[in-house]
Structure formats: C-alpha cells, structure tokens
Amino acid sequence: MSSKTASQPLAMGQTSTSSNVSGFSVGGLFRRPEAGAFLGLFGVFAFFLVFGSIDFLKPAGAASWLNVAANLGIVAFPIGLLMIAGELDISIGSMIPAGSMTVAIISGYYELPIWLGIAASLALGVFVGLVNGILVVRTNVPSLIVTLGTLFAVAGLVLGLSVLLTGTTSVALKAPALAKYLFGQFVANTFQVIIFWWLALTALYVYVVHYSPWGNWIFAMGGDKISARNAGIPTARLTIALFVLSSTSAAFVGMCQAILFNSAQVSAGMSFIFNSIISVVVGGVLLTGGFGSIIGIFFGTITFAVVNQGIYFTSFDRNWSSLIIGVMLLLAVLMNNTFRSMALSYSPKKK
C-alpha cells in the first residue's frame, strides 16, 4: 500500500510545477500584506484632492508630508519588523530626544567634534537596544513592559543629565558643513535630506526582509517562536538585533533633527510611539506577528503623513485630523483583516 502512494504523485508533480511558474496576477496583489495600505493611500490621496487642493501634490506641499514620512518612516521600519517578530518597542519615544540631546550636548555645548557627537548618539542607541533586547530575551517579560520601563528611564536620564550638565533643557548645535550636508540640509529649500536616507533605507530593508534569507527568519519567529528555535534559528540573537536596530534608528532620527534645526529639546518624540505603530498597522503588519511587508509599512507611513499634513490643505479645522486618523486606522485594520483571510483561504483554481 505504501508503494502506491509513493509512485502515483510523481507524475502529478511534474504537471503542476510547470503550470504555476508564471508569477503575476491582479488577484495575487490583493493577497499581499501591502494591499490594504496601497488602497488606503489611494483613498487618502483622493480625499485630500477632493476636499483640499492640488497644492499638496506640488513640491512645497509634497515636502510637508514627505518630511514627516521620512522622519517617521526610518523608525517605523524597525518597529514593523519587531512587530512581525512578535515584539514591540515603545522606548523609541525617548530615544529620539536622547539622540538629539547627545549630539547637541557633546558637539554643541562642549564643542567637541561633530563626529564624536554622532558616534555617541548612535552608540547610545545601540546600548539602549541591547538593554531592551537582553531584558526581553532573558526575562520573558513582555516587550511592551520592558520598553515602557526604558522609555521612562531614558527620558528621565536625558532630562536629569542635560539639566545637570548644561543647566537647560534645550541646547543649541552648530554643525559643520559636511555633517549639515549629510544629515541636516534642506534640499531645494524644502525637502529635508533625511528623505533620501529614508528612500535608501527602504531599498535596503526590502532586500534584507524579502530577498535575503534573514527576512525569512523574522517571519518564522513571529509565526511560532518555539518552532523557529527548533528549526535552528538564533531567535534570541535576532530579537536583540532588532531592538538594537530600532533604538539606533530612533537615535539616528533624533541626531538628524538636532543637526537640521540647530538645536535639541529634551521632550520631542513621544508622538513617534503611536504614529509609528499606526503607520505599521495601516501598512498591513499583523499586531500579533508573523505577517507584513516593508512596502506595506512604506505606504502606511506615507498614508499617515498625508493625513497628518493634508488637513492644512483643506478648509477643515485641523482639530479634525485625529478623527480622520482614527477612522483611517480602523478602516485599514478591517481591510487588512479581510485581505489576510483572502490570502489564507486562497487556493489555485483547477484548470
């Protein structure tokens, strides 16, 4: 009886592998994690074109939301990856001002070389990420709680240290030309240079997450951590690496803002916590892990930024923008749920 089962399917195998080599279909697009984000972006653009004006697509208008998207997007990618892997990091809310203040205090207040300030700012990101990651891996305390702790600890540390060292909570920074050029210039007077960093990082993340083998590990970890570990994936190290990535990205954004605005404040960044989570979820990442995409997060971030800034191009009072964001989030989540169950129940039609 077993020899029958072994020989019969071989012939079937050959016919089917040749029939599904062709890759692209419209139905296939809707089963991808970014389908909801793409439609959401489309809807949001249409909304602001109807109720606002075409101005928000012209360079000056586009810059307003691209600047928001770029700053948010650089943090949203690692937050999204952590969410795919089944973790959360809210300490980025204080890592952004921590990154700003570190570079401003070292290179602005103490007038040490800017590169030292930049290195220290990023090193602080690596350090806080290691603390987050190691605590999460070692203690099995949910990462929301661990990073809630570091959120407050880092915020307090930054406030305390800057008052102790400089006597104020706001420090000026005059960056030399090269650093300004790389991290803090306005291209064509309106576009923050960080937009280009964001686009380059998008390409890098798409490669790492969707084309390199490591991306597979992140999804497997979020899908079933124990099975992933049993399959030989170094889940602890990967988790720690993702936390380091998110803290360091937040420090990077803070550092760029300090150089751009020639100053740093102790309290700037708490809004990034919710905004990045919204972008990631609108982008089709499953809150409980295992599902999502970089392109989705990219679209989700732009969608958020357009809603956030688009209100200024309409005649509405800007107080309504939170309502729009809330409704958009709910719609996006419902849509993403629908698309995900479509993807799950999908099976190829018999020809």
Place this chain on the structure above:
Amino acid sequence: MSAPILKLRNICKSFGPIDVLNDISLDICPGEVLCLLGDNGAGKSTLIKTLSGVYRPTSGTMEMDGKAVEFNGPRDASSRGIATVHQFGGTFPLMSIGRSFFVGVEPTRGWGPFKVFDRKKANEIAIHAIQDFGITRIDDGDRLVGGLSGGERQSLAIARAVHFGAKVLILDEPTAALGVKQATHVLRIVNEAKRRGLAVVFITHQVMHAMAVGDHFAVLIRGAIAADFRKGEKTREEITDLMAGGETMAELEAQIDGYMTAHDGHAPQIAGAAV
C-alpha cells in the same frame, strides 16, 4: 531487526525538584516505527525533547551509530539527522509553503553579499517533496500554510523532515485533532518514511493508530518505562490497559456502567475523560 541508530541508556530528566523521566533505556532502529505510549503527563514529550536536543538529560547517556553523543541544542540534533515535528507546532501559518519549508536553511541564488532567497526553487522543491508523499492537492508553493488542513500541515512538516535527510523522525502526536481520513493520510506517510529506512518515533494516544504503524512499543507511566514489547506480543486490550496507566480498561468500563445505571443512563460528566 538491524542495529539501533539511537540508544538511550538510563536517561533521567528533572526540572528542579520534579523528576519527569526516570531511568529510560530504549533502542531506536532504522526502518522501524517505535510507538511511545502513555497517559497525559507521562513524560512522552519530555523524552522526545531530550532526544531532539531541546533539553539535556540530567543523567544517562545517548549513543548514535554506536558513538556517545550529546546535543548542544536542536540545531545540533537536526544536523545529525534527528528531525522532530513537535506537538502543536512545526509550521508557520502566515508563511508561504515554500518559505516555511526552508526556514533556517533558505536556498539562495546570486553571489557574494547579494544572495537572494530563491523563491522559485524553494517552492518547486517543497511542492515536489509533499507530492512525493501523496498529498497531490498541494500544487502552489505560494499558498499560505494556514490555509492547509491539519493533516496537510502535519504532512508538510513530515515531508520537510524527510527532505532534509532525517535519519530519525520524531513525531509528537501527529494524528491528534485529525479526522479519520486525515489521520489515515498521516499514518500512510509514517509508513512511507519507514519504508525509506528512517527510524520513526511516533507518539499517540490512539491504540488503533499505534497498532497500524508500530513495530515496537514502549509505554511510559509516570516517567518510567512500564512495558517494552514488539508487534504481536500484546493484544489491543492489553495495550489499552497499559496506556490508561495500568488500570484495566475493564475496571473503568465497569465503573462507567455502574454510574450509568445509577444515573438513569446518563454518562458521567468528567472533563478530559475522552481519549
């Protein structure tokens, strides 16, 4: 019976003060199915986690192909050819068939630092491996694993283990929660793996399933081996009694009958009495 591929000698395992495994000695032979039987909490999963490198034994030795071995984790065990499909796991519902098949051993194409995941190759190999086991309904490697039935998911996990050159295949309750037809399918795959010369360790609570594929049976009661016998040496009733932890099934049935007559034919409402 050929020479055992894996030999356990006096394996004990405790978690702190709790002794879960007690002096286990077993031989696992290629081309044979060893059925590991026992009640809930008898230590079956713990034993196979020790075999697959998830836990280290507290004492005792393991020999593989006649040489003493110690596993430094699941990856070490699987690289030596011990593949395990764990209870409640092994597949990733929201990943595609092709991607989940190759988790941890992703095929790549390209060169240097620009290696990319070879989706087409992964899908082709995965689909071929599954169809080889007779699951011909699966023919698209981009489908998500969560869209497959329970039996298909188990089959996928087994096909994966066999594909990666497993010599010992460990299955923790692969037929639990499956319907009759799906379970039959999994049993057929177990037989096919045996035919290919793998040593299979098969855990089940179903006597019928055990008798359908087993060559060699070991019954665990509270972490110790209570019986170790070969096919045909015991009747179905005897095996059932052993699996119930030594209480004879006849006694249990008598209790239930007594209860039913005392309660107007209603069966007792005991949670977890099934299986």
